[in-house]
Amino acid sequence: MSHPFPTPPITPFERLQAADGLLINAIRWRKAHDYHRLRQNAHYQSLNQPGIVCGLGIRVISAPKKVEAQFQDNRWVQIQPGIAIDLFGNLIVVPEAFPFHIATELHGSDAVLVYLVASYVDPDELRRSAPKDVVQETFRIDEKSTLPTSSEIELCRILLQSGEVTITPPVDVFFPGYNNIDLRYRVQAQSRPQALVRMAQVNNDDKECARSFFNLAYLLQSVESLHPSLRGGEEVGQVNLSENLQEYDLLYLTGKQSLTLNSTEFENIKTYLNLGGVLLVDAPLDGNALIESINALAQHLESPLRPLEEQRRDHPLRTKPFLFAALPMVNQQPIQILTGSGIILVIGDIASIWGLDSSFSLPRTTIRTGQELGINILQYAWKRRQFIGLQQEDISGQW
Template structure:
């Protein structure tokens, strides 16, 4: 399943075989201890994901007095003590506050987004002039305006304006502005979910195909609080069927008009469904053209669609992870579910209840119920893809 943090490689461990008379030298001592370090780190990688454990706050400060005058500007921050764990399972301990200058150059016309990061440094990688019996594991702070290295932990980000302007504390911490310290995107170290789900909206010729796009974001945000074993990957994407769709756990399609798919898109979709992918067609109740064309598409794919009344009572769409006897109601009308193979057709505009309506009047219970049923859909899609994938050849060397 999709996950921003890869699982460790499937590699066996080599352990030092002890025996009477074995000569312990520095190399063998290091091998013995590296074995335990690797097992500990791999154990963490298997069950958890990297992030900040505690502390590592950031505040703006005046330039320290001991720096040269030319560096005494208003772009200094102080990183507070704290602990983090990186992707490899290495513990990063920052024992004291650290003053850090934000000194990346900003062009005269464009702002830049600066990331402040911390990463683990193995003492054996440091060039120490003296051989010491005890060494302290180290860390490194860095700033960059490009994609982070996967081993780095984000502490904060700052959207810098052109010119030497001061770093500020945000007046509204939930909506920081230019030159404000932004702490909203820090990852916390926590248990690894079973899957991080990727969802994409299918763009097609219908002008109504994107009408629920923002509600897909609300839905992805709801997955982890309602079902902590899963997590939605930040934001949905918009793609066409002719693009690379294999990376997505669920494809979402809506609109009003008849669905028109060319031969390239048809073959792409067919391959996606055969390898475990899932297509969710979310049709409003009056979208007859879209509904009928979905049946036609299913026939071309040799898929038999069945109504929910024809499914087993214990079908996953009704029972996993949330139990539904009656199906959710959207706009006071019960939705219909028709499914088969890798296609789910919902009639009743389910995703319109996944987010905020324009009038902000939709009852909380209606939103929660629709989101829970949506999680049943993505659970069914994930489980189907997992079970089909486990019957395929896998030579990737990854879990």
């Protein structure tokens, strides 16, 4: 499975073999020093993720007096000094503040989202009028209307509104509006998580299949804070069982109706489970039709579901990373968990305590306990897929 911050390519390093009498020329000198630079970059890329180290703030300013009259408008910001590190481990150093003009023009009535991004510039790739003994590594700031690439660091984004544009600071920094500087999506340089876990909701004809969709997002958001070595995907996907399912580590299915699969869907889910995927079925207490159909599916897959309490005491669903002697209560009722060969059947509506309820009445401890069990399920899904994937042919280091 792809990761937003991929590891370095699996390519051995080459270094200069020194010996007495070796003639040092520019090519050999560069090769000797590139070895150390590339090795340092690979070390950073292996253990960390790219982002902003410090500074690089964005503030609204008036148009500089020296610019031409056609640029004397309200589209100017100032980029503050700071440091970032890109995906490849290169330092991006902005040594002093400088003005930047937002140039995107709007055509029609549609708003346009623009991004300010910083990227590393290798001085060896620059054209120079004359060779120098010392060159300074530098950077580039770009304004673009497409998502930043893997080698770019987002500094801010601005949703430009049609009409005359005036860039302003937001009244509420957590909820910026049109023409406001939006800093919410900046990424800080930090330790790299072991894995990114992606989850999708299974859609079907059951009108109840989407009732917990927003709580799935709350669970994914909680992962980074409660278990930093794991990271939840940015968005919850939506799939049908006839589609390609391999993009996701965990499929979430809920509702009350019996799950009926045609031959294509059955083979698809069988392949998905055999390759390490996990199907989480979250059934309410009165969802007998769904519960019976999932037990029948497990029997058909020749892996009957067994209650968690009948399995080993150190089963990862109960112990990794959070320890559960008793399972959480939902609506004053303890949930039940049955599992076998990639299917986890939860009876008791666990997703209902992963996020906010409509009346804001759930106690914090209830939500936190539910999220911790949810993270155990996500961890289990990732580990199961990793262990099975490591036994497949040619996985190219992706696990």
